[in-house]
């Protein structure tokens with residue numbers, strides 16, 4: 146490519162490879178450039194350069210942790226992290242939280258516009274109608290130990306659910322099952338969406354009940370999405386049982402706020418997994434596993450554990466000091482995208498007050514408020530633009546509502562099924578079809594070497610480069626000391 150002219154260089158990037166003198170012009174579209182453009186920049190490897198650098202095959206783009214890599218063109222959610230703006234399909238989150246409901250917002254996120262009254266009615270009916278799971282699911286849930294983490298149960302349950310729907314499995318039905326965009330294909334896709342959103346509350350409630358030692362209940366009729374969820378967790382045979390409307394509404398607002406957050410770790414995992422054209426149940430199970438981590442959906446649980454460990458407002462200054470010394474992390478603060486307060490955190494804080502009116506105040510609230518105040522005026526946090534994210538306050542509401550700590554990530558995962566499905570559906574229907582997500586790596590390992598026979602090897606003995614020594618339980622020790630036929634050691 147030659148030297149660019151002034152006009153052709155507009156809205157493009159000119160890159161000169163100083164190794165070869167070659168200049169390329171890369172078009173800028175929507176303020177982004179395609180990383181593949183750099184592949185045309187190849188060079189002759191330097192003398193002694195590692196072959197694994199593949200210098201003659203084109204320049205690679207390195208971006209550990211996706212700090213500046215866009216992997217989708219999306220119409221779903223917009224975040225302005227500097228200004229603290231979050232919009233679903235163009236609608237500000239504050240307005241949706243005030244005026245919409247979780248299921249209406251789910252329709253908006255997945256299909257792109259707010260439903261008419263009749264569209265909403267059909268949508269709600271289909272989702273709620275699909276809440277019931279096969280009776281065999283009872284055995285599946287009962288196979289978990291009483292102390293299993295509910296996220297382990299829920300993650301497994303989504304994958305398990307997929308085993309019932311062979312008609313939704315591209316491995317069995319053909320790989321274009323969800324990508325065709327034909328009416329039949331769309332109907333199959335939307336049916337799985339109804340099922341996954343409808344059954345998410347049922348699976349989560351079953352995970353809850355199995356740990357409480359309760360029998361399971363059939364999803365009720367005539368209740369809202371969160372009303373049904375609360376009922377399925379709490380109903381114990383009482384006549385005309387109805388969940389508290391304040392808690393039902395608060396949970397609905399929290400669900401709406403958690404429904405999507407563009408390409409966070411779990412949504413990206415769903416897309417990465419879905420890009421192999423696996424069935425949506427497997428993709429959602431993968432997203433659920435990703436969400437479980439303490440840097441993502443596990444943060445609301447981590448916040449409460451942190452507040453419990455702090456104990457009282459008097460201990461806040463010492464805690465802040467230990468965070469600054471990097472001995473501790475202030476859970477519920479900081480965000481990859483927001484460099485100001487997460488807009489959802491204000492709504493959650495307000496919702497907390499509504500909930501506390503009926504449940505009574507949580508005894509950790511004072512500590513949380515003292516911590517918030519101290520961090521917001523501390524230079525360490527100001528300099529790094531660290532402010533509360535959605536998890537800082539949500540855990541306090543869940544605690545006040547009486548949910549066990551380890552159930553908090555489940556309360557995040559259930560509404561996030563909506564966002565995962567919105568992104569998955571968008572990818573399946575994107576122009577040009579689905580490309581499998583196969584990132585590159587920069588290989589820095591050993592270059593080619595010859596196999597050494599065992600008797601000639603110099604053993605490597607460094608930690609991290611050899612398996613760790615572990616302790617064995619008494620039973621294993623006794624077995625190791627026993628003699629039996631076939632025992633080698």
Ligand SMILES: CC(C)(COP(=O)(O)OP(=O)(O)OC[C@H]1O[C@@H](n2cnc3c(N)ncnc32)[C@H](O)[C@@H]1OP(=O)(O)O)[C@@H](O)C(=O)NCCC(=O)NCCS
Nearest residue numbers: 439440441444468474475476477478479480481529534536
């Ligand atoms: C969310 C999070 C993973 C974002 O990570 P990231 O975008 O990779 O940001 P970084 O880890 O590069 O943080 C930038 C700086 O702020 C510090 N920092 C970030 N979050 C912090 C926190 N919660 N407490 C203390 N310091 C924090 C980092 O140590 C780093 O400091 P340095 O530049 O001096 O090394 C991170 O802020 C975090 O771990 N938060 C706590 C967990 C949490 O609440 N997660 C829920 C997210 S919705």
